[in-house]
Amino acid sequence: MQKPVAAQESAVPKAKRNTWQREAVRGALDSTEGFVSAQALHAHLRDGGSTIGLATVYRALADLATEGDADSLQQDGESLYRACTTDKHHHHLICRVCGRTVEIQADPVERWAQQVAAEHGFTNASHVVDIFGECASCTAARAEA
Incomplete structure (x- = not known):
């Protein structure tokens, strides 16, 4: 009803x-x-x-x-x-050590996500991609320690 x-x-x-x-x-x-x-x-x-x-x-x-x-x-x-x-869709690089965050564009990820969704019959797909690692400063500090 x-x-x-x-x-x-x-x-x-x-x-x-x-x-x-x-x-x-x-x-x-x-x-x-x-x-x-x-x-x-x-x-x-x-x-x-x-x-x-x-x-x-x-x-x-x-x-x-x-x-x-x-x-x-x-x-x-x-x-x-x-x-x-x-306010635009974006992704992040995030340092696991200090939390430094860089907003990045990832056009290949956008294309891949839409392609995979379409292949499986999905529409209006959305996604979240965050990449974790160590920033250059934390890597250098760890190397000096």
Whole structure:
């Protein structure tokens, strides 16, 4: 049975309103280098005198990632976030040691993903590609040690 039109329209997610908590999370994320966990961001906010709760930080980060204002990745079973510097689809090179992150274009990956999806009859395919390694600085520091 088809839902009434009004019910379908109400199921469309509405834009989140900007609360002081959400803006505090956005500001803290903007001032953080590289990817950060919700717990680390929460600790940073609390150290700055904020009374924001950890659950609120988690919700705000998830919303920012969903809306494209933050990049999100999974590392060792934990979600990490960073302020997104572009609204275009992109990929990352991420240093496993220091967290340095470089946004990269990967046109061959884009073509490959669309080709594989089409071969299997999929449409509207999306993907996430992050490459982990050691940046030049961390590699050099390790070699000197």
